[in-house]
Amino acid sequence: MSRRRAVVTAAILAGALVLSACGTNREEGGGAAAGACDTSKGTLVVGLVAPLSGPLSALGLGMQNSADLAVDQANQNCTVPGYALRLQAEDDQSMPAIAANAATRLASDPNVVGVVGTLNSSTAQTVQPILQQRGIVQVSPANTNPTLTQGEAYETAPARPFENYFRVATTDAVQGPFGAQYLVTTAGKKSIAVIDDGKTYGAGLAAAFAAEAERLGATIVAREKVGENDTDFSGVVTTIRALNPDAVYYGGEYPAAGPLSAQILAGGLDIPVMGGDALINAEYVPLGGRVGDLGTSVGAPAEDLESAKQFIADYAAANYVEGYETYGALTYDSANIIINSLVTALGDGDWSEDTRAAVVSAVQATDFEGAAGPVTFDEFGDTTNKLLTVYTVEGDAFVPLETGTFEG
Amino acid sequence: MLSTFLSQVVNGLILGSLIGLIALGYTMVYGIIQLINFAHGEIFMVGSYGGLAMFTYLLPTAIQNQWWFALPLLLVAGAAIAVIVAVLMERFAYRPLRNAPRLAPLITALGVSVALQEAVRVFYPNATAAVPFPKVFVEGTLAIPMGDGIVPIRYTGMLIIVVSLVLAFALNAFVNGSRMGRAMRATSQDRDVARLMGIDPDRVIVLTFVLGAALAGVAGILYGADLGLININIGLQNGLFAFTAAVLGGIGNIKGAVAGGLVIGLVKTLGGQYLPGGTPYDYVWIFVVLIAVLVFRPQGFFGETERVRA
Numbered sequence: 001m002s003r004r005r006a007v008v009t010a011a012i013l014a015g016a017l018v019l020s021a022c023g024t025n026r027e028e029g030g031g032a033a034a035g036a037c038d039t040s041k042g043t044l045v046v047g048l049v050a051p052l053s054g055p056l057s058a059l060g061l062g063m064q065n066s067a068d069l070a071v072d073q074a075n076q077n078c079t080v081p082g083y084a085l086r087l088q089a090e091d092d093q094s095m096p097a098i099a100a101n102a103a104t105r106l107a108s109d110p111n112v113v114g115v116v117g118t119l120n121s122s123t124a125q126t127v128q129p130i131l132q133q134r135g136i137v138q139v140s141p142a143n144t145n146p147t148l149t150q151g152e153a154y155e156t157a158p159a160r161p162f163e164n165y166f167r168v169a170t171t172d173a174v175q176g177p178f179g180a181q182y183l184v185t186t187a188g189k190k191s192i193a194v195i196d197d198g199k200t201y202g203a204g205l206a207a208a209f210a211a212e213a214e215r216l217g218a219t220i221v222a223r224e225k226v227g228e229n230d231t232d233f234s235g236v237v238t239t240i241r242a243l244n245p246d247a248v249y250y251g252g253e254y255p256a257a258g259p260l261s262a263q264i265l266a267g268g269l270d271i272p273v274m275g276g277d278a279l280i281n282a283e284y285v286p287l288g289g290r291v292g293d294l295g296t297s298v299g300a301p302a303e304d305l306e307s308a309k310q311f312i313a314d315y316a317a318a319n320y321v322e323g324y325e326t327y328g329a330l331t332y333d334s335a336n337i338i339i340n341s342l343v344t345a346l347g348d349g350d351w352s353e354d355t356r357a358a359v360v361s362a363v364q365a366t367d368f369e370g371a372a373g374p375v376t377f378d379e380f381g382d383t384t385n386k387l388l389t390v391y392t393v394e395g396d397a398f399v400p401l402e403t404g405t406f407e408g
Numbered sequence: 409m410l411s412t413f414l415s416q417v418v419n420g421l422i423l424g425s426l427i428g429l430i431a432l433g434y435t436m437v438y439g440i441i442q443l444i445n446f447a448h449g450e451i452f453m454v455g456s457y458g459g460l461a462m463f464t465y466l467l468p469t470a471i472q473n474q475w476w477f478a479l480p481l482l483l484v485a486g487a488a489i490a491v492i493v494a495v496l497m498e499r500f501a502y503r504p505l506r507n508a509p510r511l512a513p514l515i516t517a518l519g520v521s522v523a524l525q526e527a528v529r530v531f532y533p534n535a536t537a538a539v540p541f542p543k544v545f546v547e548g549t550l551a552i553p554m555g556d557g558i559v560p561i562r563y564t565g566m567l568i569i570v571v572s573l574v575l576a577f578a579l580n581a582f583v584n585g586s587r588m589g590r591a592m593r594a595t596s597q598d599r600d601v602a603r604l605m606g607i608d609p610d611r612v613i614v615l616t617f618v619l620g621a622a623l624a625g626v627a628g629i630l631y632g633a634d635l636g637l638i639n640i641n642i643g644l645q646n647g648l649f650a651f652t653a654a655v656l657g658g659i660g661n662i663k664g665a666v667a668g669g670l671v672i673g674l675v676k677t678l679g680g681q682y683l684p685g686g687t688p689y690d691y692v693w694i695f696v697v698l699i700a701v702l703v704f705r706p707q708g709f710f711g712e713t714e715r716v717r718a
Contacts, residue, residue: 053529053536054536054537055536055537055538055639056537057536057537058537198688224686224687224688225686225687225688226687226688227688229639229641229645231538231635231637231638231639231642232423232635234419234422234423234677235416235419235676235677235680235681235687235690236680236687238412238415238416238419238677238681239412239680239681239686239687241412241415241557242409242411242412242557255537255538255639258538258637259538259635259636259637262636263635265549266548266549266560266562267415267549267560268549268551268558268560283537283538283540286540287538287540287636287637288540288636288637
């Protein structure tokens with residue numbers, strides 16, 4: 001008898017605890033708006049695959065926070081009728097194999113409505129087929145390698161390999177030549193050494209740069225490769241010094257580019273290093289980047305965009321530990337595109353895995369005014385927004401130099 | 409071009425003397441207990457991170473900017489932390505396996521290596537990415553004009569060469585001249601007979617780990633000061649080079665470790681410059697040389713043919 005009473009008491013206590021926990025949750029969840037939302041149909045998941053640890057974690061954490069902001073706002077505004085949204089961020093450590101595991105985890109969840117990411121083009125290559133099998137839409141804010149949307153023969157016979165894959169970042173087929181036009185035509189560098197790290201992103205970007213630079217009349221005096229984990233570049237620097245270039249273009253990411261720049265100076269060459277969007281990072285200068293180094297990035301700097309003012313204010317108000325970094329606004333847009341498309345696809349109906357196809361078509365039909373600018377997708381899933389910006393290092397950070405739209 | 413050749417030689421000597429400094433730890437531990445301590449590269453990495461932590465969190469800012477004060481402190485801190493980790497490693501990972509078959513401590517060493525790397529990755533703030541290392545020596549480059557160009561030598565690079573050679577000579581003198589050094593040599597020849605002569609082998613083994621780790625810790629600080637950054641992969645990468653250097657020189661031999669280090673540095677930079685394929689293939693040439701040496705002189709440059717013990 002006494003045992004039964006204990007059980008009943010425990011049950012009542014537990015019930016009271018659960019109720020009070022719910023109550024506090026509602027209050028903490030953003031006041032009246034969140035509490036008022038109808039979430040009776042359950043919780044749907046927005047996935048994110050990005051490097052949350054490893055060398056590129058600064059960029060990845062900025063992406064995670066920006067996507068989190070978009071999901072939070074959707075929950076507070078009751079954007080998805082009947083459902084609550086949850087962000088599930090998976091770490092890919094910038095490694096294709098780990099990204100594949102992350103994608104598999106997300107793909108196995110029937111409640112995943114779409115995936116934001118990845119950061120690296122090489123990780124996107126392993127994530128794409130896994131999400132495609134389950135028909136899950138993927139929107140990348142940062143992949144720039146052209147083959148992801150247009151296939152291996154993108155220059156001659158573009159063909160879209162994955163109908164569920166989209167990106168709001170323009171490609172290296174645009175970014176490389178955009179950098180070349182600046183470096184050769186505007187900055188007047190005629191003799192350029194090109195170095196890359198051999199990864200999908202770096203090698204593709206360097207190739208696109210070199211082709212356009214040569215077309216514009218510059219000489220590519222050297223084509224060198226370095227390892228992405230290397231820290232000592234003195235050998236490469238000595239090799240290119242003998243060829244006396246007046247600029248270096250580096251296809252790769254800031255953890256190698258920063259020290260490379262410092263070692264170019266230490267090796268007796270006082271010439272600028274230029275690179276792509278993976279250089280534009282707060283860590284570039286602490287790792288050795290120098291004043292006068294250049295970088296291009298997709299889109300315009302969020303700080304300069306009228307459309308991004310609200311995003312920046314909201315991000316600041318949310319008190320994230322890390323900054324939103326280069327891809328924050330684009331990630332926020334990617335997440336919002338998925339959420340809006342989900343709303344369109346759901347209509348009045350209930351979520352099931354069959355809804356995913358409708359989400360993909362809704363994303364394809366996107367006509368969206370995002371924080372980073374207007375987004376529509378072409379027949380390959382690429383954004384039609386070809387806005388890019390050249391940055392240069394002043395003091396200890398990159399500052400925007402000029403923003404322009406790339407024209408062939 | 410002469411200036412290019414000499415520049416690559418300088419680059420090779422800088423890298424090589426650093427590798428040699430790390431290789432001393434490999435070679436001594438092998439000489440005493442025939443253990444290939446694969447975690448030694450991580451001791452180098454931990455020394456680097458440990459010194460940096462001391463610098464960042466304990467040194468007052470006023471001192472941080474005065475290199476003549478900060479650098480010695482940093483070197484001592486890096487060596488001290490490397491020594492602490494190495495002594496703990498010896499006590500808890502290797503000593504229990506002292507009389508186990510030789511494969512067991514080797515595998516343990518690999519495990520310790522991964523554990524140390526992961527520990528730094530998880531617990532050191534921001535260590536998941538490359539970490540900037542403070543400039544704790546004169547910045548800049550000495551440019552020597554050389555006919556068709558210049559040969560630049562980084563001041564930090566000179567520091568590496570000088571410190572490495574001084575320490576290697578000091579170690580050689582210690583092992584060959586001091587009482588403890590004699591005990592080390594005796595233990596390496598025959599541990600049991602050494603014990604009968606009144607030597608405590610455990611003390612000698614700990615001393616060996618301490619000396620090797622101190623040198624690796626110093627190397628870790630010099631490496632960071634030279635390149636301006638460290639990441640958690642530097643232990644694996646440079647440890648592998650150092651292990652190769654120790655084998656090239658004749659594992660167990662102090663002069664051989666330094667010579668092997670210099671050979672690796674020179675092969676890496678000159679091979680990257682002049683051999684087909686360029687710098688992407690420089691690692692290949694290092695291991696081509698290793699294979700060639702093992703085929704034609706398996707005991708290494710300075711090694712003696714291993715005696716079979718009765």
